[in-house]
Amino acid sequence: MGDKELRAETLDGAPGGAKAPTAFLEVRDLRIHFPTDDGLVKSVDGLSFQLERGRTLGIVGESGSGKSVTSLGILGLHNRRNANVSGEIWLDGQEIVGSSPDQVRRLRGRNMAMIFQDPLSSMHPFYTVGNQIIEAYRIHNDVSKKVARKHAIDMLGRVGIPQPDRRVDDYPHQFSGGMRQRAMIAMSLSCDPELLIADEPTTALDVTVQAQILDLLRDLQEEFNSAIIMITHDLGVVAELADDILVMYGGRCVEYAAVDDVFHRPLHPYTWGLLGSMPRLDRERSERLLPIKGTPPSLINLPSGCAFNPRCVYSELNDGRSETERPELEELEPGHRVACHLPLARRKEIWDNEIRPKL
Ligand SMILES: Nc1ncnc2c1ncn2[C@@H]1O[C@H](COP(=O)(O)OP(=O)(O)O)[C@@H](O)[C@H]1O
Ligand code: SF4
Ligand SMILES: [Mg+2]
Secondary structure (H helix, E strand, C coil): CCHHHHHHHHHHHHHCCCCCCCCCCEEEEEEEEEEECCCCCCEEEEEEEEEECCCCCEEECCCCCHHHHHHHHHCCCCCCCCCCEEEEEEEECCCCCCCCCHHHHHHHHHHEEECCCCCCHCCCCCCCCCHHHHHHHHHHHCCHHHHHHHHHHHHHCCCCCCCCCHCCCCHHHHHHHHHHHHHHHHHHHHCCCEEEECCHHHHHHHHHHEEEEEEEHHHHHHHHCCCEEEECCCHHHHHHHHHCCEEEEEEEEEEEEEEHHHHCCCCHHHHHHHHHHHCCCCHHHCCCCCCCCCCCCCCCCCCCCCCCHHHHCCHHHHHHHHHCCCCEEEEECCEEEEEECHHHHHHHHHHHHHHHHHH
């Protein structure tokens, strides 16, 4: 089944793609291109996915695959003067791509929040942590400063900041990296977002703090029933948190499935590579057996055919199709979509006999 048919199916045959979906978040054929002096950078090129409340989608791919551009697109944060954005992003029945900046701002404030890798970039250095949470809270809640301050202290306590009634008056630089990340989560959650986008939220943190932050997100999700998009280059980070995983390569989706399928029955050679290069505590770095050789492609001139073909050890098994014909995303098994020319039976054989035993 090709991309078009997939769309037709989800759209219930609606002409023009204008019908509102039933999913809480639905992204349809999203494209985000940047015209530059060197050429058109196709950072996101035909991405489609869905997410329900209370569920988590992991978007995984190497650096430069278009993950952050996607998340900024969902938040409606690209400047239309230097980005060409097309497709549809439906959030709770409202379409974002075609909305005015004012409408998007209102929607963002009410429904969405984002956690970045580097909290310092989104916290103001000259205001106390507490004041920033108070301001964020009061934008959407008509309450006195005193009530908002109590709420800020409460939120800081809930994200695990010790002595929150004292730390509320600290400045961001007085917090450690992990504490700052927690404070940013408190700030993001202080307006009860229905959609939380976490872009590499734990990349800069050590393993223990990383695990604590992921636990925290899981608890808060249970409490607020938020939908979460967790963006990472490391499949390990989303193994326990995500319900579904979308693997991106060169601005496109190459595999999209339930987390169990991605870890136990992956069907794309690039996903095999990501699994093989996952850091493992029980194994020395040098013992990782299947690192992906080569570098990610330029998004101005993607390789012809399958964008992964220069790095794929199976590209020659397809009578040259890997070099000439771009594989469409197909639903090979219920809810399991993959873009690769390899025959399904051959792929299962390779996974079972060659890849899985080495992981
Ligand atoms: N404003 C922009 N203008 C031109 N190219 C951009 C712009 N923003 C991002 N890109 C390019 O888009 C590609 C994807 O970037 P990004 O989404 O940040 O990757 P990831 O988050 O997966 O590491 C990169 O090659 C990046 O250089
Ligand atoms: S289409 Fe060819 S190059 Fe691309 S992942 Fe499949 S086998 Fe490898
Ligand atoms: Mg990024």
